[in-house]
Ligand SMILES: [Zn+2]
């Protein structure tokens with residue numbers, strides 16, 4: 535078979551391509567059956583008709599930047615806006631921003647409840 539990353543011919547049980555150093559089936563640039571060029575989301579080889587095999591983690595989407603997470607944590611409104619901006623094109627980013635927004639809201643609520651309890655406590659003890 536051929537390395538899907540660089541197109542070098544490798545043995546069937548080879549786990550790491552000797553030419554490019556990655557798992558031959560983790561690439562998406564060449565057909566594993568004939569070595570022809572393929573595109574990232576292609577499923578069948580146009581040259582030989584083989585079903586293209588892609589193993590390993592799917593292409594990771596970028597996570598939301600730290601500043602965006604921090605902003606949505608401190609100001610949930612920002613998180614909600616970012617979520618709506620990202621949720622169509624970059625669901626992964628939107629999801630992480632959403633988690634941080636929820637975290638921020640929960641944290642705010644805890645502080646709020648603490649404030650009430652503390653306020654009640656001070657009132658009861660007279661301090
Ligand atoms: Zn290779």
Ligand SMILES: [Zn+2]
Nearest residue numbers: 565568579582
């Ligand atoms: Zn092929």
